[in-house]
Amino acid sequence: GQQLNQSPQSMFIQEGEDVSMNCTSSSIFNTWLWYKQDPGEGPVLLIALYKAGELTSNGRLTAQFGITRKDSFLNISASIPSDVGIYFCAVQNYGGSQGNLIFGKGTKLSVKP
Amino acid sequence: EAQVTQNPRYLITVTGKKLTVTCSQNMNHEYMSWYRQDPGLGLRQIYYSMNVEVTDKGDVPEGYKVSRKEKRNFPLILESPSPNQTSLYFCASSPRERTNTGELFFGEGSRLTVL
Numbered sequence: 001g002q003q004l005n006q007s008p009q010s011m012f013i014q015e016g017e018d019v020s021m022n023c024t025s026s027s028i029f030n031t032w033l034w035y036k037q038d039p040g041e042g043p044v045l046l047i048a049l050y051k052a053g054e055l056t057s058n059g060r061l062t063a064q065f066g067i068t069r070k071d072s073f074l075n076i077s078a079s080i081p082s083d084v085g086i087y088f089c090a091v092q093n094y095g096g097s098q099g100n101l102i103f104g105k106g107t108k109l110s111v112k113p
Numbered sequence: 114e115a116q117v118t119q120n121p122r123y124l125i126t127v128t129g130k131k132l133t134v135t136c137s138q139n140m141n142h143e144y145m146s147w148y149r150q151d152p153g154l155g156l157r158q159i160y161y162s163m164n165v166e167v168t169d170k171g172d173v174p175e176g177y178k179v180s181r182k183e184k185r186n187f188p189l190i191l192e193s194p195s196p197n198q199t200s201l202y203f204c205a206s207s208p209r210e211r212t213n214t215g216e217l218f219f220g221e222g223s224r225l226t227v228l
Binding site: 031044045050101105 | 117148154155156157158161203205215216
């Protein structure tokens with residue numbers, strides 16, 4: 001099946017540092033999403049991108065939908081301890097069911113105070 | 114409070130003993146789905162339902178069943194659990210008008226261990 005390549009797998013950073021993670025695909029997708037999973041919780045949508053080239057911010061988070069429609073990145077500026085968690089990229093699989101998301105394998109972020 | 118509720122949150126069982134993980138949402142959402150999360154594999158869809166009495170297979174449906182008799186409930190049934198179904202399971206829902214946006218509302222997860 002279709003796969004998303006998400007990197008890095010894990011990151012250990014100091015509080016206050018900026019973070020960057022990305023997601024690539026061999027196929028074109030028209031919707032890219034970034035979810036965050038806090039420890040012991042379900043994923044929550046952070047940012048949704050619907051237009052190639054789109055750059056969207058949500059507080060300290062910034063995400064971009066690649067112009068080729070095959071990639072996306074998420075940046076977190078000035079990280080804080082509550083940024084800890086697993087970040088998933090996801091795309092909408094229109095070849096399958098409406099609303100069916102394909103998730104990346106996640107980037108686990110650890111923040112040292 | 115708007116939420117997706119899963120039960121049980123934790124379960125240890127033995128191979129072959131039928132079990133059901135319930136999922137209920139109070140947001141009147143049409144779309145519901147089950148995912149499993151495994152280390153190094155991310156989230157993979159098991160089954161989904163576009164509305165009452167409409168269900169379909171996701172990417173990893175083997176060994177699972179679902180039903181959607183009511184809009185709010187979407188139970189996941191393991192008729193004969195096996196150790197490879199040890200996983201963290203998530204139920205998610207979305208209103209019909211948002212299913213094209215990719216926004217899903219997830220429950221808190223059910224951690225299942227099959228011995």
